Amino acid sequence: MPQIQIRNASKYYGSVKALYNVDLNIEDGDYVVLLGPSGCGKTTLLKTIAGIITPNTGSVSIAGRNVTALPPEDRGIGFVFQNYALFTHMSALENASYGLLARGETPEKAHRIGAEMLKLVQLADRTDAMPRELSGGMQQRLAIARAMATGSKLLLLDEPMNALDAHIRTELRVELRRMVKSLGLTAIHVTHDQEEAMALADKIIIMRAGRILQAGTPHEVYLHPNCPFVASFLGEANFLRVTFDEGEAQLLGQKVKTKLHGPYIACIRPENMRLDHKGTKVRVTNCRPFGPFFKYDVDFNGLMLSVRTTHDQRDATFLSFDPAEVLYFKEPSEGLEKSLTSA
Amino acid sequence: MKRWLDRASQDRKWGRAINVIAVLFFLFFIISPLFFVFTHIGRFEFSAAMQEALITSFCIAAVVTFIDLIFGIPLAWLLARKRFPLQGVVDALIDLPLIIPTSALGLSIALFWGSMGLGLIQPGLLLIIVLHIAFTFSYVVRTTQAAILEMNSDLARAASSLGASPLLSFRTIWMPLMRAGIVSGAMLAFTRSLGETGATTLVAGAAKTVPILTVYFKGSTPPDMNSAISLSAIFLAVSAIIFIFMRSQLGVRRFSMGKVNADLNKRLSRFGSVADITGMLFLLLIVMLPSFYFFKFTDFNFFSPAVIDAIVVSFALAGAATLLSIIFGMPFALYIASRGPFSGTLKLLNDLSMMMPTVTIGLSLSLFWAGKADEAVVLVLAHTAMIFPYFVSTVTEVLSEMDQNLSEAARSLGARPFYAFRTIVLPLIRPTLIAGIVVAFMRSVSETGGTLAVSKHIETIPLLIVNLSKAGQNAQAASAAVLLAVLSIILVLVLKTTQKKR
Numbered sequence: 091m092p093q094i095q096i097r098n099a100s101k102y103y104g105s106v107k108a109l110y111n112v113d114l115n116i117e118d119g120d121y122v123v124l125l126g127p128s129g130c131g132k133t134t135l136l137k138t139i140a141g142i143i144t145p146n147t148g149s150v151s152i153a154g155r156n157v158t159a160l161p162p163e164d165r166g167i168g169f170v171f172q173n174y175a176l177f178t179h180m181s182a183l184e185n186a187s188y189g190l191l192a193r194g195e196t197p198e199k200a201h202r203i204g205a206e207m208l209k210l211v212q213l214a215d216r217t218d219a220m221p222r223e224l225s226g227g228m229q230q231r232l233a234i235a236r237a238m239a240t241g242s243k244l245l246l247l248d249e250p251m252n253a254l255d256a257h258i259r260t261e262l263r264v265e266l267r268r269m270v271k272s273l274g275l276t277a278i279h280v281t282h283d284q285e286e287a288m289a290l291a292d293k294i295i296i297m298r299a300g301r302i303l304q305a306g307t308p309h310e311v312y313l314h315p316n317c318p319f320v321a322s323f324l325g326e327a328n329f330l331r332v333t334f335d336e337g338e339a340q341l342l343g344q345k346v347k348t349k350l351h352g353p354y355i356a357c358i359r360p361e362n363m364r365l366d367h368k369g370t371k372v373r374v375t376n377c378r379p380f381g382p383f384f385k386y387d388v389d390f391n392g393l394m395l396s397v398r399t400t401h402d403q404r405d406a407t408f409l410s411f412d413p414a415e416v417l418y419f420k421e422p423s424e425g426l427e428k429s430l431t432s433a
Numbered sequence: 434m435k436r437w438l439d440r441a442s443q444d445r446k447w448g449r450a451i452n453v454i455a456v457l458f459f460l461f462f463i464i465s466p467l468f469f470v471f472t473h474i475g476r477f478e479f480s481a482a483m484q485e486a487l488i489t490s491f492c493i494a495a496v497v498t499f500i501d502l503i504f505g506i507p508l509a510w511l512l513a514r515k516r517f518p519l520q521g522v523v524d525a526l527i528d529l530p531l532i533i534p535t536s537a538l539g540l541s542i543a544l545f546w547g548s549m550g551l552g553l554i555q556p557g558l559l560l561i562i563v564l565h566i567a568f569t570f571s572y573v574v575r576t577t578q579a580a581i582l583e584m585n586s587d588l589a590r591a592a593s594s595l596g597a598s599p600l601l602s603f604r605t606i607w608m609p610l611m612r613a614g615i616v617s618g619a620m621l622a623f624t625r626s627l628g629e630t631g632a633t634t635l636v637a638g639a640a641k642t643v644p645i646l647t648v649y650f651k652g653s654t655p656p657d658m659n660s661a662i663s664l665s666a667i668f669l670a671v672s673a674i675i676f677i678f679m680r681s682q683l684g685v686r687r688f689s690m691g692k693v694n695a696d697l698n699k700r701l702s703r704f705g706s707v708a709d710i711t712g713m714l715f716l717l718l719i720v721m722l723p724s725f726y727f728f729k730f731t732d733f734n735f736f737s738p739a740v741i742d743a744i745v746v747s748f749a750l751a752g753a754a755t756l757l758s759i760i761f762g763m764p765f766a767l768y769i770a771s772r773g774p775f776s777g778t779l780k781l782l783n784d785l786s787m788m789m790p791t792v793t794i795g796l797s798l799s800l801f802w803a804g805k806a807d808e809a810v811v812l813v814l815a816h817t818a819m820i821f822p823y824f825v826s827t828v829t830e831v832l833s834e835m836d837q838n839l840s841e842a843a844r845s846l847g848a849r850p851f852y853a854f855r856t857i858v859l860p861l862i863r864p865t866l867i868a869g870i871v872v873a874f875m876r877s878v879s880e881t882g883g884t885l886a887v888s889k890h891i892e893t894i895p896l897l898i899v900n901l902s903k904a905g906q907n908a909q910a911a912s913a914a915v916l917l918a919v920l921s922i923i924l925v926l927v928l929k930t931t932q933k934k935r
Contacts, residue, residue, distance in 0.1 A: 142590050162593040169594035175587035179609045179688040187690075188605075189595030194695030220687070240596060 093118050094139060094244070094276070099148030101134055101300075108134040109145065110300035116278065116293075121270055123287040124280045126297035127323070127432035132280045133248055135297070139278065140246050141165050152244065163192075168237030170247040174229050176221035182208060182232050183217040189240035207235040210269070227258045234266070238273065245270060247279040251286060263289045284324050288312070296320050299433055318419050321357050322430055328363075328395045329426060330356045332418075342390060343370030346413045354418045355426055360385070360396045362415040365403035369410030377404040435855070442851030452773070455764035459779065462761075463818050467786045470662055470797035478663040486646040487668065491675075493558065493642060494626040497565040498619050501573040504719075506615065508712030509577035510603075515709070526716070527571050530724050531872070533921070534879030535568055536895040537914030539632025540902050541727035542567055549907070550726060556638030563723070564636050565629065569622035570720050576621065580614020581607070600702040601693060609688045620679050627672060628790035631881020631895060635902060643668045644790040644882065651796060651886075665793040672788045731915050732908035740913045743897040744920065750893060751877035754816035758824045758873050766825045767854075770832035780829065787822045794819055795886020808891055815887045819880060820873040827869035831862045871928050875921060 094116040101109040109131045116122050124132040137143040139150055141162040149158045157165050177185050187204030191197065208217055211231035213224075221229060230250055237245060250266075251259045267290050270277045281287055287294050288308045295305045296319075304316045315321035318329060332339045334350045341356055365374065365386065372395075376387040379402070386397045388409060397409070422429035441447050511517070512524055530538060542564045546554035554560045584607065592602035608615075630644040637645050643664060650661035769776045769783070789797075798818060802811040839861070843853035859866070881895040888896065894917050901910035 140594055142594070162590065163596045163598055165594075166596075167594055169591065171587045171591055173585075173587065175585065175591040177588060177591075177606060177688075179686065180690075181687065184689060188592070188597070191690050191693050192592070192595055192597040192601055192605075192695060194693055197690075197692055236591075236595065246594075 093153055094278075095151045096135075096139070097149045097151075099135075099138055099145040099150065101131075101138065101143060101145045107300045109138065112148070112300075112302055114295065114302065114305075116276065119274060119276055121267060121277045121290055121292045122279065123291035123294050124278065124297060125282070125284060125287040125294055125323070127282055129299075129432060130297040131300040132282075132297050134300075136246055136248055136278060136280050140167055140169050142169075166240070166242050166244070168234075168240065168242040168245045170230075170233045170237050170245070170250045172249045173253055174221075174233035174250075176229060176233060176236075178221055180220075181217065182213055182219050182221070182224070185221065185232060186235045186239050188236065193240065204235075204239055207239040208232070210238075211235045226254045227262060230254065230262065234269070238275070243275055245275045245277045247277065249280055249282070251281065251283070259286070260289075266290065288324075294324075296323060298323075315357075315417065317429070318355060318357060318422065318426060319429055321417060321419075326360050326396055326398075327357045328360065329430075330358070330393070331426075332356045341413075341416070342409065342411065344410065344413070346416065348418065350418060353421060355421060357417040357419060358411055358415065360398035363395070363397045363409060363411045365397060365399055365406035366408050366410055367406065369408040371407060372409045374404050374406065377402075439849045439852040442854075443849045448850060451764045452768045455761050455768060456775075456779065458761040459765055459783075459821075462814060463786065463821050464782055466798050466801040466814070466818050467789060467794055468797065469801040470793060471666055473658065473800055474662045474666065475659050477666075478660045479667065480660070482641070482646065483643075483660070483664050483667070486641045486643045486664070487671065489558070489641060490627055490643040490668070491671070493561055493565060494623045497562055497569055497626045498573075498623045500562075500566055501570050501622050502615070502619060504712050504715040505570055505573035505618075506577055506712075507708040508716055509574045509581060511709045511712055512574070513578045513581035523713070523716070526721060527574050528925070529922070530568050530720060531571050531875060533724060533918050534881070534895045534898065534914070535629060535632040536635065536879070536881045536898045536902075537727060537910075537917060538568055538724055539564055539635035540898060540907070540910055540914060541725065542632075542723045543636045544730060544907065544911075545723035545726035549730075556636050556640075558640045560636040560638070561633055561640060561642065563719070564632055565626040567720050567724050568629070568632070569625050570716070572621040572625065573615075573618040574716075576614050576618030577611065580611040580618075583614070584610055596695075598695070598699040598702040599705060601695070601698040604698075605688070605690055609686065612686070613683045616679060616682050620676065623679075624672065624676070624788045627668075628788060629882075630790060630792040630795075631885070631899060635899065644792045647790065647792045647796070648882075651792070661796060665790070665796065669785070669789060669793070673785055676784065676788060725918075727911040727914050730907050730911035732912055734909065735912050735916045737909070737912075739892075739897065740894070740909075740916060743892050743894040743913070744917065746891060747878050747894040747917075748920075750812055750816055751874050753813045754820055754877045755824075755870060755874045757813070757817045758821045759870065762821055762824045762828065766828035766832055769825070769829045770835075783822045783825050783829075786818075787826060791819070791880060791882030792886065795883035798883060799886045802887065808887075808889055811887055812884070812891060815883060816877045816880065819883050820876050823876055824869045824873040827865060827872060828862065831865035832858075835861060867928055867931060871925055875925070878917070878921060 094114070096112055096114040099109055099112045100107065112135060124135060126132045134143055138145050141157065141160055145158070149156055151157060152165060177188065180188070183201060183204050186207050187200040190200035190203055205214070205217060208214055211234055213228060213231055213235065216224060216228065221232065224232060233250070251262065254262065263286060279290060291308055293305060294308050294311050296303045296311060298319055304311055304320050311320060312324050315324065318327070321327040330341060331353065332341050333353045334348060337348050337350060339346055365388070370390065373389045374386050375389050378385045382400070384399050384402055386404065388395045388397050390409065512520065543556065543560065544550050546560060546563060547556065554563065588606050588610070589602050592606045597605065628644065630648065633642060634645055634648065641649070647661050647664055650657040650664065769780050798815040802814065805811070835858070839857055843857045844850070848856065879895055881899060884893050884896060894913060898910050898913050901913065
């Protein structure tokens with residue numbers, strides 16, 4: 091079964107490190123999302139698993155077999171490309187049957203399975219259509235059907251939602267996850283969209299500058315980010331410098347108690363702050379209604395904070411927060427500001 | 434001046450006037466002289482000798498194109514998709530046979546394979562084929578290479594992720610999708626092979642192609658003009674039919690796959706490097722080495738007065754003709770690319786004139802211009818007629834591919850048409866524009882057949898080389914060819930460096 095192990099993989103392009111000593115285990119049947127800003131190495135990692143990129147060092151094994159030296163065609167994978175890479179000179183059915191034909195199946199069997207796959211992705215009535223005649227969403231489903239027709243249990247997806255508009259995207263997310271789960275596939279999905287990652291993943295892997303920063307369930311990485319970058323990349327975060335003296339410190343005019351000592355970076359999510367009639371005096375400089383919630387820019391002694399509430403509180407003049415919701419990080423070695431950038 | 438033109442271009446009348454002038458120039462100075470010959474036909478002749486020449490010409494062109502494709506596609510693949518040592522040098526070498534005048538090339542190849550070199554091939558059919566390969570191979574390699582580079586390589590990655598071996602993915606993905614590029618390269622090679630006159634006369638021996646037979650009709654006493662014109666007419670008609678048929682093959686077609694022998698494809702894929710090496714060896718041993726063999730024969734007397742004179746004449750002539758082609762060809766290409774009324778017809782006419790054998794061109798031009806103007810002026814106009822279509826075809830190609838939004842964006846920002854043209858369009862098409870200028874200039878410098886027909890006293894360098902070589906003075910001919918090749922290479926290098934600058 092497609093359990094994937096990556097050991098100490100590095101990939102350099104000249105002096106640029108696209109992957110840097112990456113170790114990763116993926117369990118059978120998981121929907122894994124590789125998340126990170128552009129240039130973080132997530133696509134390189136995906137293509138390394140597929141065999142499109144050969145790492146400079148390290149190894150890749152799929153289902154216990156070391157495949158590092160194998161070309162993509164011998165790895166038994168399904169790959170969905172960023173712009174689908176559909177064969178423009180072949181019909182939907184011919185696209186879907188390509189992998190089976192390439193493995194030497196008879197045209198009858200290949201076309202039968204190809205047609206079944208098209209039915210599965212709800213393209214049964216478009217078997218004869220050419221790719222350019224299909225809508226964006228249909229093209230994506232065709233790409234998935236083509237990748238799965240070979241019977242591969244491992245589906246690799248490189249930003250498969252990029253070419254779709256926002257509305258169809260949310261719809262297809264649900265559909266995609268349902269399909270992967272019902273077929274019992276292991277999926278590895280690359281995206282830079284944190285909402286997409288939260289909606290799809292059993293496990294999110296957050297990358298930055300060629301390294302894996304954190305891996306865990308969506309809930310884990312959101313509630314317990316292990317560094318300021320993860321906290322700010324998944325959702326929003328306000329960062330404040332704070333110095334503890336024997337576990338006590340002042341934060342936004344409020345007294346907080348911990349077991350820490352020395353300088354730290356406090357992280358408060360916008361939704362964990364309240365605008366009210368008690369607490370610290372602040373000034374709301376901007377308020378935007380988003381429908382289900384309201385977003386504010388709040389000025390606290392010249393420090394700009396982002397706050398989110400469910401009701402309109404634009405007239406409030408006081409701010410408070412629950413100390414239990416505050417996260418504390420050590421100052422990163424490269425400095426806080428630098429650590430939040432994508433490179 | 435620029436400002437004045439910017440402002441003037443605001444007025445639509447000027448734009449229209451320029452279009453009209455460009456189209457009129459094309460009709461009166463390019464098409465009329467080129468096709469004038471057909472108005473001079475007295476009685477239509479068609480003899481067995483003509484039929485044989487037609488068959489010979491088309492067979493040679495077909496064989497040449499076929500061999501070009503067999504060795505050119507792997508070489509283009511190697512250059513476009515792989516990395517190897519000295520790649521840049523090999524890539525630069527590809528263009529060299531285009532730089533050498535075909536007459537020098539003919540001489541060199543006759544020397545290399547003939548009794549003064551390897552002694553393997555005597556003048557005749559086989560030597561014509563080898564010669565034609567030398568000057569058409571680059572076209573096939575270059576257009577195929579461009580087609581490979583333009584293709585989305587994710588398609589090949591997708592095929593391999595689906596289990597296709599490299600050979601299978603080449604056969605089922607690359608080849609069907611690159612067809613347009615390959616066919617257009619093959620068309621260029623085919624038409625160039627059909628029409629070439631000057632160099633072919635040097636290596637033909639007893640074989641008679643259509644251009645050679647035309648030269649023969651024209652040169653017999655008294656000149657058999659009826660036969661010459663009839664032959665040209667039927668030749669052009671057949672070429673046009675083939676050309677139109679080939680052009681209809683350009684689109685990407687729907688492709689269906691049958692049963693695949695996966696194992697066989699996989700096993701054969703391992704021979705990829707054999708194809709690489711074969712393509713490379715073909716380039717070096719069959720195209721390059723014979724093309725430059727004449728260097729060996731030079732008497733190192735590079736600067737004899739006759740050679741210097743001829744070179745000055747050739748470069749001045751090519752300069753003037755190229756300048757005329759740019760001035761009138763640029764707006765003409767813009768007009769064709771703008772898909773205005775008649776632009777399809779004009780494009781077809783332009784393509785047809787590229788297919789004319791140079792000897793027919795020469796014949797037509799000499800009849801058209803006979804006694805109308807000074808010989809030098811006639812030569813300039815004749816060369817313009819010959820190179821104009823090449824320039825226009827190159828520029829039109831890049832203009833039609835250009836993103837229309839760019840110049841519209843410039844216009845929306847308040848740029849006047851001419852300002853948008855010189856600040857947006859011109860910088861973007863510059864590399865291709867310069868390539869078009871190089872092609873046009875070199876074609877003028879190296880042209881033999883057409884020049885032979887119009888010139889009476891003026892001797893260009895290719896004429897000098899042919900004359901010297903016919904007189905058996907190979908050493909002097911070789912020296913002249915070396916000097917010409919060196920000057921041409923320097924000129925092209927200079928132009929290429931300006932091509933890279935921003």
